[in-house]
Amino acid sequence: DVKVTQSSRYLVKRTGEKVFLECVQDMDHENMFWYRQDPGLGLRLIYFSYDVKMKEKGDIPEGYSVSREKKERFSLILESASTNQTSMYLCASSPADGQGSNEQFFGPGTRLTVL
């Protein structure tokens, strides 16, 4: 079974703190993604990566950065957390495009609250 794990299920941080969300997948997938999910807005793509050390901005990258030093790990960084970054964060992975299905496999999510 594909497994995508995220470092925390729930996280509470203060405004201005630096926050790290970690994601690890065990299926040797090339592609990894970070989304945030808010009521009525669905999943919005923050950043994605097609390969180690490679990153691309998604639809809402402002206030976030990412790091992919190893193929299996993709980190989302909030440099200075703000209350409007309170949300559910979902990580996903998928095989390289062209390998058939573009199905993405999701982690359990991290519910981040910024006070």
Place this chain on the structure above:
Amino acid sequence: EDKVVQSPLSLVVHEGDTVTLNCSYEVTNFRSLLWYKQEKKAPTFLFMLTSSGIEKKSGRLSSILDKKELFSILNITATQTGDSAVYLCAGDNQGGKLIFGQGTELSVKP
């Protein structure tokens, strides 16, 4: 800009009812449409549709794609409380990304 729109955004039904969830899309280089179910955790994959008119079926769930009219529907017959979830559809634009709709929140009452 690629776009996926789901309707309704929320729905409340009673056990035994049949429901139809809608997903319309405008996706360049469209390859496939995917449906996911999300309970209080990670979205789980339901169906991937690539061809028009071919129904995919899994138990009480079924889905079909219309590539001419650019929409898909997800049907759930004889609903159960365990079907309560957010249902997400997403379009694949062959760019490695999926474009997600807002989701439909289904609540099935006993």
